[in-house]
Amino acid sequence: MGTGTETETAEAGVLPGGLRSTTARAVAWSAGLGVVLVVVVFASAAIGPVSLSLPVVAKASLNAVAIPAGVSLTAATVGLGDATTTLPVPDLSYTYPFAFQVDGTAETIVRRVRLPRIALGVVVGFALASAGTVMQGFFRNPMADPSIVGVSSGAAVGAVATIALSVSLPFGIQGAAFIGALVAAFAVYLIATEDRRTPVATLLLAGVAVQTFLGAVVSYLLLRAGESVEQALYWLMGRLHTATWTDVEATLPVAAVCFAVLLAHTRDLNVLLLGEEDAHTLGIEVERTKRVLLAVSSIVTAAAVAVAGVIGFVGLVVPHMLRLVVGPDHRVLLPTSAIAGGAFLVATDTLARAGPAELPVGIVTAALGAPFFLYLLVTREVHSL
Amino acid sequence: MTGDADRRSADDAAEADSLVDVRGVTVGYGSDPVLSGVSLSVERDELVGLVGPNGAGKTTLLKAINGVLDPDEGRVLVDGDDVHDLSSRAASRRVATVPQDTTVAFEFPVEAVVEMGRTPYHGRVRRDPDAAEAVERALDRTETTRFRDRTVGSLSGGERQRVVLARALAQGTPALVLDEPTASLDINHQVRTLALVRELTREGRGALAAIHDLDLAARFCDRIAVLADGTLQAVGPPETVLTGERVAAAFDTAAAVVPSPVTGTPTVTPLSDASADADSGVPVGEGESKRPGPLVESDPCVHVAGTGQTAARAVAALSAAGATVTAGVFPAEGLAAGVAREHGVDPVVAPPFAPLDAEAEASAREQLGGADVAVLAGRAPPSVRALVRDHDAVVRVTDPEAGTDPGGDASTVATASPATVVETVARVEGSRLPADD
Numbered sequence: 001m002g003t004g005t006e007t008e009t010a011e012a013g014v015l016p017g018g019l020r021s022t023t024a025r026a027v028a029w030s031a032g033l034g035v036v037l038v039v040v041v042f043a044s045a046a047i048g049p050v051s052l053s054l055p056v057v058a059k060a061s062l063n064a065v066a067i068p069a070g071v072s073l074t075a076a077t078v079g080l081g082d083a084t085t086t087l088p089v090p091d092l093s094y095t096y097p098f099a100f101q102v103d104g105t106a107e108t109i110v111r112r113v114r115l116p117r118i119a120l121g122v123v124v125g126f127a128l129a130s131a132g133t134v135m136q137g138f139f140r141n142p143m144a145d146p147s148i149v150g151v152s153s154g155a156a157v158g159a160v161a162t163i164a165l166s167v168s169l170p171f172g173i174q175g176a177a178f179i180g181a182l183v184a185a186f187a188v189y190l191i192a193t194e195d196r197r198t199p200v201a202t203l204l205l206a207g208v209a210v211q212t213f214l215g216a217v218v219s220y221l222l223l224r225a226g227e228s229v230e231q232a233l234y235w236l237m238g239r240l241h242t243a244t245w246t247d248v249e250a251t252l253p254v255a256a257v258c259f260a261v262l263l264a265h266t267r268d269l270n271v272l273l274l275g276e277e278d279a280h281t282l283g284i285e286v287e288r289t290k291r292v293l294l295a296v297s298s299i300v301t302a303a304a305v306a307v308a309g310v311i312g313f314v315g316l317v318v319p320h321m322l323r324l325v326v327g328p329d330h331r332v333l334l335p336t337s338a339i340a341g342g343a344f345l346v347a348t349d350t351l352a353r354a355g356p357a358e359l360p361v362g363i364v365t366a367a368l369g370a371p372f373f374l375y376l377l378v379t380r381e382v383h384s385l
Numbered sequence: 386m387t388g389d390a391d392r393r394s395a396d397d398a399a400e401a402d403s404l405v406d407v408r409g410v411t412v413g414y415g416s417d418p419v420l421s422g423v424s425l426s427v428e429r430d431e432l433v434g435l436v437g438p439n440g441a442g443k444t445t446l447l448k449a450i451n452g453v454l455d456p457d458e459g460r461v462l463v464d465g466d467d468v469h470d471l472s473s474r475a476a477s478r479r480v481a482t483v484p485q486d487t488t489v490a491f492e493f494p495v496e497a498v499v500e501m502g503r504t505p506y507h508g509r510v511r512r513d514p515d516a517a518e519a520v521e522r523a524l525d526r527t528e529t530t531r532f533r534d535r536t537v538g539s540l541s542g543g544e545r546q547r548v549v550l551a552r553a554l555a556q557g558t559p560a561l562v563l564d565e566p567t568a569s570l571d572i573n574h575q576v577r578t579l580a581l582v583r584e585l586t587r588e589g590r591g592a593l594a595a596i597h598d599l600d601l602a603a604r605f606c607d608r609i610a611v612l613a614d615g616t617l618q619a620v621g622p623p624e625t626v627l628t629g630e631r632v633a634a635a636f637d638t639a640a641a642v643v644p645s646p647v648t649g650t651p652t653v654t655p656l657s658d659a660s661a662d663a664d665s666g667v668p669v670g671e672g673e674s675k676r677p678g679p680l681v682e683s684d685p686c687v688h689v690a691g692t693g694q695t696a697a698r699a700v701a702a703l704s705a706a707g708a709t710v711t712a713g714v715f716p717a718e719g720l721a722a723g724v725a726r727e728h729g730v731d732p733v734v735a736p737p738f739a740p741l742d743a744e745a746e747a748s749a750r751e752q753l754g755g756a757d758v759a760v761l762a763g764r765a766p767p768s769v770r771a772l773v774r775d776h777d778a779v780v781r782v783t784d785p786e787a788g789t790d791p792g793g794d795a796s797t798v799a800t801a802s803p804a805t806v807v808e809t810v811a812r813v814e815g816s817r818l819p820a821d822d
Contacts, residue, residue, distance in 0.1 A: 022497075264509050264510065267504065267507060268504075270493070270497075270501065271501050271504050273493075274498075274501070275486075277448070277453050277484065278482075278484055280451075280452065280453050280473050280477075281451045281452070281453065281473075281477055281480070281481070281482040281484075282477055282501055282502065282504040282505065282552075282556070283473055283474040283476075283477035283478070283504045283505030284473060284474075284504065285472065285473050285474070286473070327492065327493075328492050328493055329493065329497060
């Protein structure tokens, strides 16, 4: 092979200049936004009916920092109707590195009431913004958001059916929503796939059609819901006020693993932006990459929606805002969007619960996000990816 | 690459010499094949030009070679292996593509786009250690280094085309396929781009480029492949493949192919409706039977002087109509001279824009003396006009595009169509005969 000299003469160990700066940019921006996130978390933990001083909040929050120390299996009894069964459930034990002296009431408010909600907000915002970034790049469509392939409507059917029909499921409303979300996404994928190829345009249209159909199902279920209609509506609007540490424990690992997989595909996502044929000639296994991206972003969205309900606009607006700031390179855009998504959702949820009457956070994100998006649109800041 | 060698079947090894080997490929979108039974090879050190009319399947063939389209029948071997058996990662280390459509809405910096050419060498986590150097070299060779930090969206179409070429270069592949690489470039960059591609092939690469401009294809390509009606019509060196006849058949228009006075390679000039006119001849008079050449019977000797397309068409029409044609003075190496030679006429030629030398003037005068009718077609220098004016039966043909009258005070003026040239010549010639008797 006399033609291989191009690639063989380069000195080993020389990092491409572009890569160095890209990694550096990603780390710098993520660190900066990480600081913002921490500030937002502390501020949010201090705000509420009982005002707490920041030092108290900081100490109490740090006391809540837990590091998983071990896993043990415990038996849990679950029931479905009359039948009960015992399942082994993994149980994490934690060590707490901090032990500050804090007033007991303040610590309870921060650790039991505010922090679970804040932590879940961070995780859900992180998950939705990650999925949104990937979906927009994947569909090469600025209006794409995590629910585009029917994930949210599938979750809604699962959750509302459980609530309205008063089914007692071993895995709860969250489990039903999670399963509904994945079933809907998989159905959309199957409908749009022909001959092992999944054109994104078909996927988009199939997603819209399935969403519409599932919307009808949800409406019907709401009519039948009777007294539980309020609970169902709250779920549909997206809310964090029911947050528990268990929700965080269930969602965080899913979000972390999915994020890692997506992060490993950011270069492929960049190349996919050139178009699928170009991506193919640049060595991307297009259909396989699309399947991975679709599956992983559906799972991370499903995990978020299952615990928080349908929270709109986080996955749509946050990636656009960050794209304006850091540019289109997904290696920088994905981590920064994810962190910003966490901060955004915590901030909006703080607003949602700070008012005289608590609002579902989904109302606040949409009410703030939509006008902001329109502003970007009118000022022509957002017109493409 | 011993592993690859092992995987080759004995059948493949027999022709493993070719870098790209397209064997009997039938391919298309859906049920209707765009191409059927196309076989073509591209060697290392070779630039092959792919020409043909719009919709002939040039892009389709390129997509079958770079692995985007799976052939319905046949195989495409690149470096000995069927490209459709390779992973797209492996295939993209062998074939790099410069696509036709480079207008994608994205705001990546140039350097990042060129760096995407290294995609097949990056691991999921491990980075390609050679990326920086390959990117630098690709930017340098395509002269895009100076806008490396600008976004692709801010570049002109031509600059963007070079960035995409740089991306393909960064891929470091032995084979290159290019789809209209010069389509959006100015003439300077057309020439520089194709010169670069040819230079790359001299370093051991093989390249197949779809090129619309036949002159450029003839000038830069080692071989030309003519694609029309879904099949390969001809492959070979430009001089043998690009003939007026073949271009006419492939592109469905008459064309004159003459060597360029500058580069010596064939240049192709489409001749509007000349072939149709020459085939049908002039409308013959009432009662007369249709004959292929209205001038065959009388076989007049017609001398054509002038320049350009008008003179070329007059020569073509008159000789098709059956006249014995002599020609000159034509500009040396011009279109008219080339077309005359294609029709077996040896024209008197002189260097363009130079005073007429005595030898050429004498030959032209001699030929004019033997001619029944003289035709002055298109613009002509005063010295040539003066020569023709001495003849007693002159037909002037104005240049239909420029609308210029060649000047002179001769008897008849025919316009525009070569058909009317033949008709007018016949009339002039007929009216002249009794006077001679």
